[in-house]
Amino acid sequence: MATASPANDSADTPHWERQYLDLMRRIWEEGDERVDRTGIGTRSVFGATLRFDLGNDRVPLITTKRVYWKTAAREMLWFLSGETNIRPLVLQGVKIWNEWPHARYVRETGEDLDLDAFVERIREDEDFAREWGDLGPVYGKQWVDWPTYEPAGEGLYRRGPGIDQVSGVIASLRDNPGSRRHIVEGWNVAELDRMALPPCHKTYQFHVAGDRLSCLLYQRSCDVALGLPFNLFGAALLTRMIAQQVGLEPGHLVWSGGDTHLYLNHEHLVTEQLSREPDGEPRLILQRKPPTIFDYAIGDFEVVDYTPQAPIRAPVAV
Known part of the structure; x- marks a missing residue:
């Protein structure tokens, strides 16, 4: 499988987006057709991996259709607020x-x-x-206020202080960059039944090598046509924000998918997108460094050199 190159320096260098398109093609042509929770049906592969270099402000923003990156950025800020x-x-x-x-x-x-x-x-x-x-205790609730319980006597328990995983990771990156425990986890087994949708992008692990911060995102379930372009941008944005907060340069975004699928009613999208050629090297600019990870606003982000092709609309499976 191809990996993202530092830059598209020559005609012989595959465009970084080829990874995404190759994955889409493989799923559609070779994936296992199966009945899914939504009743729509999917074609699916298990255990996919993509890798993107975030150096020099690069960002994996899909060019073969327009991705509304501000929507993904607003969602990421909403996650960080702990709002549900x-x-x-x-x-x-x-x-x-x-x-x-x-x-x-x-x-x-x-x-x-x-x-x-x-x-x-x-x-x-x-x-x-x-x-x-x-929506119940989804994503941000687990990220910044994971529930704890403490004994209250006579076999009873009361709610304890919530765990802010995001702040904990930032502190551990500063104090112990070589740790293998820089993890933000959304899969709280005790609360899955209360969530409108259990977390798909469930585990973020961060890694420091030299002065570069990389992120591995594990996604248990991935809608490649509609969800993955947003997930890639969101994970890259989170990595960039955390890197800025701890004084590191961005490294790589490694994305790993469990059940990685395309919905059967997205055939028109798949056909159209695979007929297009990727082009360009979008860049993500962080305009300032706020005091904390929780103080970013949408105006702090700018995407430049992004000239995508037309949107391709398709229904969301619920």
């Missing part, structure tokens, strides 16, 4: 989590309220959003 309600995303025009609480609302109330009307109620009515917009 979609309302802050809705107020920013971010739509990627809307289907899950809407499906729960329709299922539990029996009201045939369409998605747009549901989202508008989330936007306008804080009480409605509080009741119906929460």
Whole structure:
């Protein structure tokens, strides 16, 4: 399998995006066709790996279709806030989590309220959003407030202080860069049933070599057509932010997928995207260094040299 090159210096050097397109082609042509949770059906392979060099501000932002990177960045900032309600995303025009609480609302109330009307109620009515917009203890809740419990006597337990894994990793990178325990984990077995969707991008491990910080992201389940472009950018952005906070240069992003799949109703997307040629070397610029990892804002990020081809739309499986 090809790996990302430091730069596209010559016509003989494969474009870094070829890894992604080759994976898409392999899944569609060779993947195991199977019935999945959503009932739509997928073609799937197990155990895929991609590697991208983040040096010199490079970022794995797919060019064969437009990826709305600000949406991915806003989602990452939402994760870091520990928020689990979609309302802050809705107020920013971010739509990627809307289907899950809407499906729960329709299922539990029996009201045939369409998605747009549901989202508008989330936007306008804080009480409605509080009741119906929460996703349970997903992603950011586990990242910055992993629950603990402590004895309260007579066989009882009370809630203890939450664990901020992100701050812990930043502290360990500063104090003990050679550690093999720089991990942020989202897979809290005790709380999976309370989540609208158990974490797909579940484990982030960071590694220091010299003055460079690399990240390995393990994803248990991956929608390659719609989800993976966002996941790659989000992981690269998180790595860049953490590297900046601890005074390191960005190294590599290594992505590893468990059940790595394409949905059967995405055939038009797959066919169109595989007919396109990747081009360009997008770069991600961090405009300032905030006091902490939690103080970044969307205006702190700029993507340059990004000239993607047209978007390719496809339905989200819920």
